[in-house]
Amino acid sequence: MDSIDEILGELPLPPYVTAEDVGFAVKAITVHAPEQWPEGRRCRNDRAPHPCRLHRWGRRVLDQRGLTDRQIEALIAEQEAPHR
Known part of the structure; x- marks a missing residue:
């Protein structure tokens, strides 16, 4: 965890995870994806x-919604697919 994370803590989860929350969570995961840098x-x-x-x-929201890793991967692939 980064030092700013230690100060700010985790972002709160919504009390009830809606379909809209799932969309936001998938967007958060795709936008905040990992890249390899020299330091990691x-x-x-x-x-x-x-x-x-x-x-x-995003991962915590999707976990709270009860989605499996396979379902999450499918949502991410759908988000990243080019739209016509």
């Missing part, structure tokens, strides 16, 4: 150590 894996968006706060929040 970093968030593609904010360069924080990966997983950053928003990536962790």
Whole structure:
């Protein structure tokens, strides 16, 4: 965890995870994906150590919704697919 994460803590989860929350969570995971840097894996968006706060929040939301890893991977692939 980055030092700013230690100060700010985790982002709160919504009390009830809606379909809209799932969409936001998938977007957070895809935007805050890992990239390899000389010092290790970093968030593609904010360069924080990966997983950053928003990536962790997205995963926690999807976990709270009860989605499996396979379902999460499918949602991410759908998000990253080119739209016509």
